[in-house]
Amino acid sequence: GMPRRVYTYETGQGWDIYNIISTVGAFILALGVLLFLINFFYSLRNGEKAQPNPWGADSLEWGTDLPAPPHGFGELPIVHSRSPLWEQASLHEGDEAPRALLRDLSGWPLTWRAALTTSVLEAKPTEIFRVSGPSIWPAVTAVGVIVMFAAEIFTLRSLVFGGLVVMLIGLLGWHWPDTIETTERELEFERKHDIPVYPNGSPMINRWSMWLMILLFAISTALFVFSYFYIRLQHATWPFGGLPLPSLWYPSLATMGSLGAAFAMRQANRRIETNRELGLRFWLLVAFLFGTAAVTCIVLDLRQTPFDHTINAYGSLYYTLSIFAAAIMLGGLAQNLFTQVWAWAGRYTPREHIAVDIGALDWYALLALWAVLGGTVYLSPYFV
Numbered sequence: 001g002m003p004r005r006v007y008t009y010e011t012g013q014g015w016d017i018y019n020i021i022s023t024v025g026a027f028i029l030a031l032g033v034l035l036f037l038i039n040f041f042y043s044l045r046n047g048e049k050a051q052p053n054p055w056g057a058d059s060l061e062w063g064t065d066l067p068a069p070p071h072g073f074g075e076l077p078i079v080h081s082r083s084p085l086w087e088q089a090s091l092h093e094g095d096e097a098p099r100a101l102l103r104d105l106s107g108w109p110l111t112w113r114a115a116l117t118t119s120v121l122e123a124k125p126t127e128i129f130r131v132s133g134p135s136i137w138p139a140v141t142a143v144g145v146i147v148m149f150a151a152e153i154f155t156l157r158s159l160v161f162g163g164l165v166v167m168l169i170g171l172l173g174w175h176w177p178d179t180i181e182t183t184e185r186e187l188e189f190e191r192k193h194d195i196p197v198y199p200n201g202s203p204m205i206n207r208w209s210m211w212l213m214i215l216l217f218a219i220s221t222a223l224f225v226f227s228y229f230y231i232r233l234q235h236a237t238w239p240f241g242g243l244p245l246p247s248l249w250y251p252s253l254a255t256m257g258s259l260g261a262a263f264a265m266r267q268a269n270r271r272i273e274t275n276r277e278l279g280l281r282f283w284l285l286v287a288f289l290f291g292t293a294a295v296t297c298i299v300l301d302l303r304q305t306p307f308d309h310t311i312n313a314y315g316s317l318y319y320t321l322s323i324f325a326a327a328i329m330l331g332g333l334a335q336n337l338f339t340q341v342w343a344w345a346g347r348y349t350p351r352e353h354i355a356v357d358i359g360a361l362d363w364y365a366l367l368a369l370w371a372v373l374g375g376t377v378y379l380s381p382y383f384v
Helices: 002-008 016-046 096-105 137-153 157-175 184-193 203-232 249-273 277-304 313-344 354-383
Strands: 113-118 125-131
Touching: 096 125, 096 184, 125 203, 137 157, 203 313, 203 354, 249 277, 249 313, 249 354, 277 313, 277 354, 313 354
Parallel strands: none
Antiparallel strands: 113 125
């Protein structure tokens, strides 16, 4: 901001030296940009062709030919150190088993794009899965987001709604799953290299993603609970302001609903593991009904409380923690509903049912988070 503001001040106010420094710096910056442009166009026309890794760097991004192919490495490298280009004679030396796996993987599969996952610490191959191919849907989603924010600048509410619709359509198309059958070729590859092949997505990555979401929920819960007890310690009586103690009727029913949903998701997961599709559909529906009952009980409790969120800090915390619990349960219900749709379409098998697996994991976590949130809001005033 210095160049465009300081020169407008009168001299003698203490800004002169800073204005000179800023002006000199601006000219140096402009000279640097000019030299860069001259060097760029000169090198583009007359420069020598660079050899691979002209800097003698140590990391993998300099291990390809120049110009670098769009796919990176035709055959995945085997890395034994943090500086492979300095400390390894070759990027394709190692035990015979991983070398054979990577050789075969360099020419297979031919009809979909594959990626390799490894263990966290030792980088041992754990599974091969299909990654998404070219798609128009991310661009559609981006257009919707741009329209939304551009329309909001000019307060065009109807256009904001149109952008939202486009974005939701793009997200739906983006996440709509494609089913690819596991053929004998994949099974043969598995048997040869003793590694699972998943043409419809990675169980490992899905589980890690769910654990990360659970971690975010847990961090949010911890912050809410900390805020609750921080305010609690500022008051001799709790609830303060003459407010009554929480009713335990609806929270007890919500707890039973959460327990039922978690139990039903466990049963659904066990059914598909033994290829019982009817049992899967039944228990998914049961889990949805129990979860809906839990959310409904939280809402009914809020409706019957004799205060609202504006009365004081206790009322605000009461509503905030309860609504947060209901919101994360609604997320679990949405995931359950998505899983139900594909369960009735016959998508899941004992081999590939990761959506059911992470759905069960989600409800286990929701039950634990509800125990913390519900215990804080409804039980702690009786004891703390």
